Each structure stands twice: as C-alpha cells, then as structure tokens.
Amino acid sequence: MQIFDAAVVGTGGIGSAALFHLAKRGLNVIGIDQFPAAHSLGSSHGQTRIIRQAYFEHPSYVPLLRRAYELWAELETQTQQQLFAQTGILEVGPPDGILIQGIEASAEQHDLPIEKLTAKQVQERYPMFQVPSGNRAIFEPTAGMLFVEKCVAAHLQVAEQARAEIRSNQEVIAIEVNENPIRIRTRTDEILTHRCVVCSGAWAQQLLPLPDTIRVVRKHLHWFASDEPDWQAKNNCPTFLYELPEGHFYGFPATNELGVKVAEHTGGEIVGDPSRLSKTPDSTDNERVETFTRQHLHGVTLQRTHHDVCMYTLSEDTHFIVDQHPDNPQIAFAAGMSGHGFKFATVLGEALSQLVLDGKTQWSIDFLKMSRLNA
CATH class of the missing domain: 3.30.9.10 (D-Amino Acid Oxidase, subunit A, domain 2)
Structure with a gap:
C-alpha cells in the first residue's frame, strides 16, 4: 500500500496553501477534502475577504501578515491571476x-x-x-480584498503542478495519530502517511483534541x-x-x-x-x-x-490555534480561525509545512499554541 510523505486533511483556504508548500519541497503529498475544490459549504467562500496589516486583534499578527502579503503576490505571479485588489x-x-x-x-x-x-x-x-x-x-x-474562491483554486493549481495528488469528495472520519505511518480513514478508503496537516475548519473538533470551548x-x-x-x-x-x-x-x-x-x-x-x-x-x-x-x-x-x-x-479568545498534535509532532494543525483567518492562509500554509517537515517554523506563532487555552 502506498505511503505518502505528507497528507493534508481539508483543502480550503489554509489547507490548499499547506498542500502547495509541502509539494513544492518535492514531497509525495496528497490533499483530501469531503467536498469539491473551492466549494461553498465551509468557511472559504463568498467572493471576497478583507486583508489588512495594522491588525487591531494583536500586534503579534503583523509579521505573519507581512509574509502573507509576499506570498499572495508570489501566487499571483505564478498563476498569472489577480487574487488581491488593494482598495485600502x-x-x-x-x-x-x-x-x-x-x-x-x-x-x-x-x-x-x-x-x-x-x-x-x-x-x-x-x-x-x-x-x-x-x-x-x-x-x-495597503489593505484591500482577496478573491477567496480564486485564491483556493490557485493554491490547488500550483500544488497539482508541483505533483500533489488531490482527492475530493472523500470525507475523513478518523486520523489514527499513534500509528506509524499515520493512518487516515475516510468513508471509503484508508490513506497512510508519514506526516499530516489538518485544516478541517468547522469539522476540526471531530478530528483533533481541541478545547471544549470551541x-x-x-x-x-x-x-x-x-x-x-x-x-x-x-x-x-x-x-x-x-x-x-x-x-x-x-x-x-x-x-x-x-x-x-x-x-x-x-x-x-x-x-x-x-x-x-x-x-x-x-x-x-x-x-x-x-x-x-x-x-x-x-x-x-x-x-x-x-x-x-x-x-x-x-476559539475562546478568538485567536487562532496553530500547533503540533500533543500526541504526535508529525501532525500539525490550524483551527479556531475565528472569522479572521483567511488572509493568513499563505503564511500559515508555509508554517504548517515547516512544522511537520522541520519540527519548527521560522515564524513566531507561539502566541497561537493550544496550551494557552488549557492553562
């Protein structure tokens, strides 16, 4: 049975970005989603999302936003599409x-x-x-709007160009975190992988040990x-x-x-x-x-x-949860995006890929660790 280097569960805003960043490092990767690409049944749709840098939610987000802007611009260049409009x-x-x-x-x-x-x-x-x-x-x-469905589709496009496999209409029902390799069970199949990124949005509590306050x-x-x-x-x-x-x-x-x-x-x-x-x-x-x-x-x-x-x-404090799984550091996840996460999709996809491949990320995300909510 094939064993993937990495798998991404949920290929919406952040998951599609993570899939691309994993694939561009030359890995054999797969993205799995219960719905078709760029669907309208979760959190990453509705034509537009605001992107801004002077972040009232917390100054610690700003370095992430600066990198997000760079990566959105790179994605526009790669796909030759307008994904961002700088309206202020x-x-x-x-x-x-x-x-x-x-x-x-x-x-x-x-x-x-x-x-x-x-x-x-x-x-x-x-x-x-x-x-x-x-x-x-x-x-x-410097603020403006991102064209949300086009952004998701663009990340999936460049991921496929980097040889990622994408399986849509496959609902993940369990992730066996303590198995080696990790076993991902869908309603119709099993997928084996050495590493896993979980970006399952509103379904995250069904797959991750998140706080009950979500x-x-x-x-x-x-x-x-x-x-x-x-x-x-x-x-x-x-x-x-x-x-x-x-x-x-x-x-x-x-x-x-x-x-x-x-x-x-x-x-x-x-x-x-x-x-x-x-x-x-x-x-x-x-x-x-x-x-x-x-x-x-x-x-x-x-x-x-x-x-x-x-x-x-x-999340309880409306800040993101970006972390490694407490039972398996080869699994990283983003959850609890609290209605303001899409603009960060590029940089969080990059950070999650680094967490599962390198065990750390160059970006300062300690303030988003899940442990703050369990204290």
Missing part, C-alpha cells in the same frame, strides 16, 4: 474602542502606514460613509444593489469595518453586478452539525444588517441581490 480599508469606531486603539498600537509598533481621519475628513473624501458622532476613522492604504457559528453574507458610482471598487471605494455599540460590521465595494457586500462580524447562530448547515436567511440578521446599511452606507439600497452563509470556528 476605512475603519470607524470610538477613539477608546478596541478597533481604533488596536490599529494604532499595531501601526506604531510595526511602523505601518495609516491615516487618521475626522468625521469631516471622511465626509469630504468618502461622502457615502456616515461616521457616528464622537467616532473617528483610520484609513489603511464553537461553530453560522454567519450571513448579504449583497445589496447600488447605482452610485462611489460604491464601485474601480472608483477607489475602500473596504470598510465599523465598531458600533450593537456590533462589528464590515463590507466590500461592488466588484460585479451583485453590488455591495455587507455582513456582521460579531454574533452568529450556533451550528450543531456543520454537515447540515442551513443556507436559509435569518430574519434577525437581515434586520441588523439592513439597519446598519441604512444608517451608515449612503446610496446602498436594501434591494438584496444575493445571500450566502459561511461558518466561523471560534
């Missing part, structure tokens, strides 16, 4: 809020370019955005029509993120006929079984997003042109 991002919140203070802390520590704007300055430059009284704004020029939530994505030229990405409309008392909301300029994409980052409905994810709209979420749009996005209608659903896998 407008971020709005109270001066003492976690958003504005976090951005300023990361920008200061890592010498990142940001522009602090008053509400009046926003009105002059971007009249379609309404800034609440007492709030401030920051514009980050939660999977259903998140809604909305597209609204707008005839206003200001909302077009080609007219320099930025992506945006608001911290408001009622929650965090974000969105994207129009890139096609569907219009402006808007969603709430906070909240979400608990998902018991990710394999039975409902795509049905939720009336409460509809109302919250429509209220935000009506109050803050001038010129965007409430004519919904499209709706979709994805999943966040939330």
Whole structure:
C-alpha cells in the first residue's frame, strides 16, 4: 500500500496553501477534502475577504501578515491571476474602542502606514460613509480584498503542478495519530502517511483534541444593489469595518453586478452539525444588517441581490490555534480561525509545512499554541 510523505486533511483556504508548500519541497503529498475544490459549504467562500496589516486583534499578527502579503503576490505571479485588489480599508469606531486603539498600537509598533481621519475628513473624501458622532476613522492604504474562491483554486493549481495528488469528495472520519505511518480513514478508503496537516475548519473538533470551548457559528453574507458610482471598487471605494455599540460590521465595494457586500462580524447562530448547515436567511440578521446599511452606507439600497452563509470556528479568545498534535509532532494543525483567518492562509500554509517537515517554523506563532487555552 502506498505511503505518502505528507497528507493534508481539508483543502480550503489554509489547507490548499499547506498542500502547495509541502509539494513544492518535492514531497509525495496528497490533499483530501469531503467536498469539491473551492466549494461553498465551509468557511472559504463568498467572493471576497478583507486583508489588512495594522491588525487591531494583536500586534503579534503583523509579521505573519507581512509574509502573507509576499506570498499572495508570489501566487499571483505564478498563476498569472489577480487574487488581491488593494482598495485600502476605512475603519470607524470610538477613539477608546478596541478597533481604533488596536490599529494604532499595531501601526506604531510595526511602523505601518495609516491615516487618521475626522468625521469631516471622511465626509469630504468618502461622502457615502456616515461616521457616528464622537467616532473617528483610520484609513489603511495597503489593505484591500482577496478573491477567496480564486485564491483556493490557485493554491490547488500550483500544488497539482508541483505533483500533489488531490482527492475530493472523500470525507475523513478518523486520523489514527499513534500509528506509524499515520493512518487516515475516510468513508471509503484508508490513506497512510508519514506526516499530516489538518485544516478541517468547522469539522476540526471531530478530528483533533481541541478545547471544549470551541464553537461553530453560522454567519450571513448579504449583497445589496447600488447605482452610485462611489460604491464601485474601480472608483477607489475602500473596504470598510465599523465598531458600533450593537456590533462589528464590515463590507466590500461592488466588484460585479451583485453590488455591495455587507455582513456582521460579531454574533452568529450556533451550528450543531456543520454537515447540515442551513443556507436559509435569518430574519434577525437581515434586520441588523439592513439597519446598519441604512444608517451608515449612503446610496446602498436594501434591494438584496444575493445571500450566502459561511461558518466561523471560534476559539475562546478568538485567536487562532496553530500547533503540533500533543500526541504526535508529525501532525500539525490550524483551527479556531475565528472569522479572521483567511488572509493568513499563505503564511500559515508555509508554517504548517515547516512544522511537520522541520519540527519548527521560522515564524513566531507561539502566541497561537493550544496550551494557552488549557492553562
């Protein structure tokens, strides 16, 4: 029976990147996913994802983001596709809020370019955005959006060009971590491998010894029509993120006929079984997003042109879990991406490949180890 040098379980955003980084080192590797490539049944879909560097969540992410930007650019060159659009991002919140203070802390520590704007300055430059009284704004020029399905497909393309094997529609039901070689059991087959990377998203708890506090939530994505030229990405409309008392909301300029994409980052409905994810709209979420749009996005209608659903896998502190398996260091994993992980897919794929091949990575990821949640 064939024994692979390495296997990747889950070939979405991060898994597809890990598969490529393993394959380009000349290994005999296989990627396994229960769904077709670049599918819309997990967390890596919905046309676009924000990418930014002045990371309000924690300054320790910034070195990873700098490397992520480099690797996204390399992937664009390799595939001759546009995967990233540098639109900038407008971020709005109270001066003492976690958003504005976090951005300023990361920008200061890592010498990142940001522009602090008053509400009046926003009105002059971007009249379609309404800034609440007492709030401030920051514009980050190097931010923008990634075209998510194209990114996943691009990583799988270059992985296959590097001779990786990809098996879609194969659901992994168990990983025998204490066997040598590691045995991966699917519903129809068994795969043997010396090393394994697990990036199974909302299904991670079924395959990894993660903390019981991990939660999977259903998140809604909305597209609204707008005839206003200001909302077009080609007219320099930025992506945006608001911290408001009622929650965090974000969105994207129009890139096609569907219009402006808007969603709430906070909240979400608990998902018991990710394999039975409902795509049905939720009336409460509809109302919250429509209220935000009506109050803050001038010129965007409430004519919904499209709706979709994805999943966040939330860690207790909403930071990622990137680590080696406690029972087998030849297995590395990324989990609990908490709704902000896709932009890191390139660098985390690289780091995970280094963990299973070299036993360490050049990137500072100790702050993402699982042990912090078990302390």
